[in-house]
Amino acid sequence: MLKDKSKIQVFIVLSLIILATLISKSFSLSESIDDEAREISYLLMCPVCQGQSVAESNSDLAKDMRSIIRQKLEAGESKEKIINYFVDRYGESILGYPPVKGVNLLLWILPALAVVLGGIGIGLFLHRSKAITGQEINIGKVENTKEDKEYLKMVDKDLKDLDK
Amino acid sequence: MKILSIVSRLAIFVAIILVLSIMGYAIFGNRIIIKKSPLVGYEAPDFTLALFDGSTVKLSDLKGKAVLVNFWASWCIPCRDEAPELESSWMKYKNKQVAFLGVNIWDDDANALSYIKKYGGGYPNGKDPEGQIGVDYGVAGVPETYFIDPTGRITEKYTGPLNGEIIDFYLGKALLNHDTDGLTQKDN
Numbered sequence A: 001m002l003k004d005k006s007k008i009q010v011f012i013v014l015s016l017i018i019l020a021t022l023i024s025k026s027f028s029l030s031e032s033i034d035d036e037a038r039e040i041s042y043l044l045m046c047p048v049c050q051g052q053s054v055a056e057s058n059s060d061l062a063k064d065m066r067s068i069i070r071q072k073l074e075a076g077e078s079k080e081k082i083i084n085y086f087v088d089r090y091g092e093s094i095l096g097y098p099p100v101k102g103v104n105l106l107l108w109i110l111p112a113l114a115v116v117l118g119g120i121g122i123g124l125f126l127h128r129s130k131a132i133t134g135q136e137i138n139i140g141k142v143e144n145t146k147e148d149k150e151y152l153k154m155v156d157k158d159l160k161d162l163d164k
Numbered sequence B: 001m002k003i004l005s006i007v008s009r010l011a012i013f014v015a016i017i018l019v020l021s022i023m024g025y026a027i028f029g030n031r032i033i034i035k036k037s038p039l040v041g042y043e044a045p046d047f048t049l050a051l052f053d054g055s056t057v058k059l060s061d062l063k064g065k066a067v068l069v070n071f072w073a074s075w076c077i078p079c080r081d082e083a084p085e086l087e088s089s090w091m092k093y094k095n096k097q098v099a100f101l102g103v104n105i106w107d108d109d110a111n112a113l114s115y116i117k118k119y120g121g122g123y124p125n126g127k128d129p130e131g132q133i134g135v136d137y138g139v140a141g142v143p144e145t146y147f148i149d150p151t152g153r154i155t156e157k158y159t160g161p162l163n164g165e166i167i168d169f170y171l172g173k174a175l176l177n178h179d180t181d182g183l184t185q186k187d188n
Helices: A002-043 A060-074 A079-090 A102-140 A146-163 B002-028 B077-093 B109-119 B132-136 B164-176
Strands: B048-051 B056-058 B066-072 B098-104 B125-127 B144-148 B154-159
Touching (some): A002 A079, A079 B132, A102 B002, B066 B077, B077 B098, B077 B109, B144 B164, B154 B164
Parallel strands (some): B066 B098, B098 B125
Antiparallel strands (some): B048 B056, B048 B125
């Protein structure tokens, strides 16, 4: 009788452990799908909105798109496949980031080039300003010529004579 | 010194041009893609439309006919403008190898039904409550219309209200310019 009771207790405990594991797994799966759906929604721009991602927009289309993203994730489709599905239908302009290819390469290269060229321009400008200021200081420190020295000597002599 | 000045001015000028180019591209670039559907030339995504009369229509069952798929909503004013044109065109083509399908999106059934009653729609009209058909076709607004040739390939997408002439033109194109070679399908 006691043996049977302990068997039942073991069975109940094991069942509870299995149930808890299943529940926690299903929660974590649902959380990971939610996270991935949110991530994909942020990577896609809402085609009927101005500068809003699918995640941010409240338009009917964005709602439909969010629900389709979720359905596709639940069906086991990869992030890349889902993004390609939308690009195939709405074009590359639906992407929140320009793909690094073709004309879009310019969008990645030009800002860096603009910063470098702007930096060079400002650097050269500062260098030039410094050179001009230096020149002005040098002008103030010009050495006296021989005539100037003789003239200054004469002035000194006259001043001394006056003191007498 | 003068050379340095010219170089620095040139560098700043080029930097400004680059920044303006990027801004210009961001504002005006790449917009044509939205107007011209990437699906044109590819096999039309198949769908089963639940009609308002309770029956269903499967697009792939209409192969052999040119198909006009019109996305509309009862609150859409341009849809009301094109409705009589669609109705009279359907009367004109209904006995030829042409099918018309109306897909109601972003709407509720009661409004959609009263719209059909008021503005016509003798051709099959159904609903897409989940927006699955609309997104499958890359629909961004209403009205939008897709023309499909008898092989099942999308020949054109038209955004905005239709009239009889536009319908004749694109249906003519769908009926004439089709071949069975090179039919490719986009992933679903």
